[in-house]
Amino acid sequence: MPGSPLAVFLSRLDFAWITTLHILYPPLTIGLACLLFLAEWRWFATDDERWYRLVRFFSQLFIVNFAAGVATGITMEMAFGILYGPFSQAAGPFFGQVLGYETITAFMYEAGFIGLMIFGWGKISKGVHLFATFNVALSSSLSAMWILDANSWMQTPSGIELRDGYFHVTDWVAAILNSDVFLGYPHMQVAAIELALCFVIAVSAWFVLCRRHVALFRVSLQYAVLALVVIAPLQVYLGDGLGLIVAQDQPAALAAMEGHYHTYNPDGSVDTSWKVVGWPNAAGDDMAWSISIPHFLSVLETHTWNGKVTGLDAFPPENRPPVLVPFYAFRVMAAAGGVLVLFALWGAWIMLRRRLSDDALASKRLFLWAAILCGFLPYISVWCGWWVREVGRQPWLVYGLMRTEQGVSRMSVTSAALWLLGYMYFELIVWGSTWYFFGKTMRRGPDLDSPVEHGGTQQLGELEPRRGDAPSYVRPI
């Protein structure tokens, strides 16, 4: 039955699946592009060959990740219309416009320069290549900004008016500068950089651990760990700020994140306890059991000892988000963020304490294993963060204005299930091949033998063949 609760739930799962399997790739593209630019700039400025080799090596990993991001990203643009047709129509005047900007100012811009960045070595000058890398970093960051703006507007819609079944934009500035985007975008941008740093740390640590090219990879390891000392605490700070915005604008989402069912205790006093872990009861109106810390919730959300935090019971049951996913996803994300701060401090302690020989660094096996494991944490955090955001907004599609069941396409259960199965299959293949080729590129290791491409135009050809001429040289690309 189209429009039945099962069809709606399947549509949600469909979209959750494709977004979850897409968000694996763009953060690395964004963050690594920034890091590649910095590294290439170091090469440009100092002519130190190590930076060049690092750039060429990480570019190979970058392009594997980029291809997977494009493949899963094209799906997203079409999926809005296919799975959420009525939402696309209703929100189109704002939401579609913003995604259109993303397409034009970011996606297209990025695709143009990425070809030059990856395949342009030896065909364009060093300066133009650096410029291309810069543009890839800038355009992918712009892309994140527009996407987060569109999503933030769904969280805190402003500048619009719902009339005749769709959203009229009454104030563009207010709609684009909605309250959630001010921290939503920086939180995502910094997450991308943090994820890329951890990726570089994990890859470099693996090489050092295997004692392959230690002199080369200790450079990337050291710089990335030191950058993480700044980035990881910054991310915790931004996340805390975003939590306050959620508390203010989406109290129901915050209550779900904290598993806070009742504003008041049975005796009439304010419930101030923060639940570390817990499990909702069968009726879904309270925790069946939980471990809590008194007063901590009020301190966190209101910065006072006994401040009142609105519980889920302040909202009618049909307007309450599910608790389990936001509650645990939020805890996992926050914990991962904290672990990364500690890891960065540990790394900085090792790096800065005294000058380490290559050999001494390679024998710090515990640290190197920890570094490799830390490569996975940001991925888990990014997933959890998005699950908190999207499940916490339920049952709304546009918070407080349009419910999810109003926005989904009228698909039969069969269609929705077929779509889900088809894309589960495809995106798992994408994911699997990405892993496989990451592994393969790493086993092959960096190319330290080919001559450094100092740029130039020697490898360009003729548009029209010269008559009677045999090719003067064979040009492998």
Added chain:
Amino acid sequence: MEGLTHAQAVVTFAWWIALDLSVLLYILLDGADLGAGIFSLFVRNPNERAAIMSAMAGTWDANETWLIVGGGVLFGTFPFVYGSTFNYLMMPLALALWGMITRALALEFRHLAETPWQRFSDLCFGFSSLTVAFFGGMAVGAILQGFPLTNVPGTVPTYVGGSFRFISLFSIWTGIAAVLAVTLAGLLFIRARFEVGEPIREHAARWTDTIFYLGLGAVAITVVVNAAIFRWASQKWFGPHFWIWGIVLLAVIFAAFKMRMATRQDRDLMAILWFNAAVAIMAGAMMATVYPWIVPHTWTIYTGASPAVSLFTFTLAMGGFFPVMLMYNAYQLWVFRARISALAAYH
């Protein structure tokens, strides 16, 4: 829905042109890549198949992004059309998307794969190119047929007609015609991208004749069928301005003839440009025929447009970003213009 102001109607019209241009650029640029992929199914030498992929390695994703730009403009300016049409076209679009994903993976990952898997990757590349072309063509045919919308006061009209309504003899035919057209584009692309004297270039040259005449026949059949089954087409073509359509027809024939001459003389770039001119004229004529509909008898460009369209955003996009995009797209094609040989497979 309230109407647009006069200024907005003008901007909407301009956006519609921009949308058509993006889709046309996609068809011209990526069509050649898709066609080369279809042709690779008939190439026996694995190094030559790899070289076909190398020939588009630096440009294919920039070419595909014109489709994304088209989608972005459609969502941004014509959200009512986007939301209902994509719902109607769920099946062909999903299949074309699967094709695109598979193709992207085959392109990027082939040179990393082990030899036995390269054969598999080549097959994926060829069949996914075929899938994208066929279902893309089918989607165009299905759009030309139009679809019913809901009519509930106070809501935006949307599509509730199920996932299989798009299938018809006509849409299957447009799928086949699209495959023929992109194959021709791919052959011209391969001729222009390989060193003179490469066996694969000779192979493509042998194919060009047959596919050229098949393609010409497909266009003729499509035009006749259009005139026969669609009132909006026959009314315009045989109306008082029939002579304009006659001139258009002559222009297409002229461009096709010049293309044929250029291929005979081995002037590969000219052949591509004349082919593109023929496709551009036909696409423009089709848009003019459908106007003011964007989906015949379903949405006009004015009822489908977002009431938020404004001159400001249009100027920003068209005056600022489109020219820049065109410039670096062209620069990129220029940088990667070098002809290659099958040896390029060993990179």
